[in-house]
Amino acid sequence: MIERLLPAYVACADTHETGAEGAAGLYPEEAALIERSVDRRRHEFTAVRACARRAMSALGLPPAPVLRGHRGMPLWPEGTVGSMTHCDGYRAAVLARASDIRGLGIDAEPDETLPPDVWPAVSLPSERRRITPDADAPSPHWDRLLFSAKESVFKAWFPLTRIELDFAEADVRFHRDDDAAMEGTFTAELLRTAPGMPRVFEGTWLADKGFVVTAVTLPHV
Template sequence: MIEELFPDSVVAVESYGDDGADQAPLHPGEEAVVARSVDKRRREFTAVRTCARRAMEKLGVPPQPVLPGERGAPRWPDGLLGSMTHCDGYRAAALVRATDLASLGIDAEPHGPLPDGVLRSVALPDEQERLALLATRLPAVHWDRLLFSAKESVYKAWFPLTGMWLGFEEADIEIHPDHGTEPSGRFRARLLVPGPVVGARRLGHFDGRWIVRQGLVTTAVTVHHA
């Protein structure tokens, strides 16, 4: 599913279920990270890294550990960029060679409404107005959850380029549905703070894609080289 949101240069691996049957062993450094974690956290950590190592293999890179770095962002092998996500019953990793993209970000969420009060804390007033309009056109989509997921993907693409925090209120996202048989489309995140410099240009926005399928909403952002 998530590979449909990326250009061909990106390799994505995803898996479903939570029984752990398809999980590869952790490397010693990874094992140390979750040595005292509860079982659920350990399963999620292991499963998403299994996806990451399978993606490495598809790129012709020997499988290597993926340790958390600053703010928990994954540290990828030299020459690779990537992003990971997991939620109940789903996990995915997307990788690309650093020569092909400047950055990327992915997120998956259960396709249901956000808890009460959360939308007001993550959405700008203009975003809330646009979501209300979208809800009149396609009421089957939980647009609040989609916006939240898009902002998560934007942050995951932003942080490797800047090493800085990006608040929910620092990107204004406009969502555009396609006209296909299932809910999908694109979005643009207008950065409300100075964007990262990629090559010789300072970015003013990030572009992404989204899809709703199998009870999930998934979003992806790609940042191209100048």
Template structure:
């Protein structure tokens, strides 16, 4: 699914469940030695996705260890993002000469737990999320949450500063995909812009989203030549669960 949202220069690998053949490097295994079986499986499978993506870039397998704020530490010259949720694991990578950053997120296409929407949404977003969906199969509140996670997972590795849920005001556009699959684009307006890599404030991210097989995925990419005032994902680190 995730590769449908990425531009040229990016590679991705995803699976819809556990990868029984996946293994960990010793330093990775030490991080989850005392966690639950589910956490170890998610951690292991998403790293298998990452190593397949590294191979697609022509790079050897390497440990993927969490850094500050759980952002994955990639090999020199590589940018990327990982995500996992119930029933889905994915990684997307690129060389930093092609893209300055990638942020992806996946969520089950199910309503958010009670109280979560109110804690993440600005008043306009809250009204939009409660107004219905793009067809019966899409939960708007979960789409909003996923897009905000993708914004954070793009923002933090790129700028190195915190971004709260209420620092990004997100609006969505819908387009009908194959077989009626809900998909479209989104724009995140940063309410407290900070200087980007070139010194100019970053005001906006744009990305793409889709829903299929009971999963919502969102993606933002920042072209290496445009990590400036407006950065976008051309058509076709997680605070909580990126690694």
């Protein structure tokens, strides 16, 4: 599913499996990161790293551990950029050569409305004027899609800046060709700056199979 949102030179791998697939293939240093985790977290961790290894193979790279840096940032093989996401029922990893693209960010969420207390915390007044959360509305649920889009923006931003980006520091607008389309694009206007970073991020979105999925790509200038 995630491959529908990204250029052909980005290697994509995903799964809808919910078990502990790939657990036997964890590297010792990866296993050490989750030795005290609950089973659900272990399943997510191992499954998404199995996807990461498939993406490496698609790029012609040998398998390698994916460890964690500051704030949980995935540490990819030298010369590559990537992103991972997981939620109940879906895990995905994407990877590209750093010579082809500057940055990547992906996120997947269940296609359902956000909890009422979360919505004000992740949205700007301008976004709340454009989007009204409605649990009974048909797919996509735009409040959840907004949350996902911001997650993708932050995942693309942070590895390049090492600067935290708050939910209130990106103003997101969605676009689609017609009212019935279940996919489209979005723009995120950043309300803070960092050296060498664009003020507007471009992304793509998709609603399918009970999920909303978003992706951001940062090309070389």
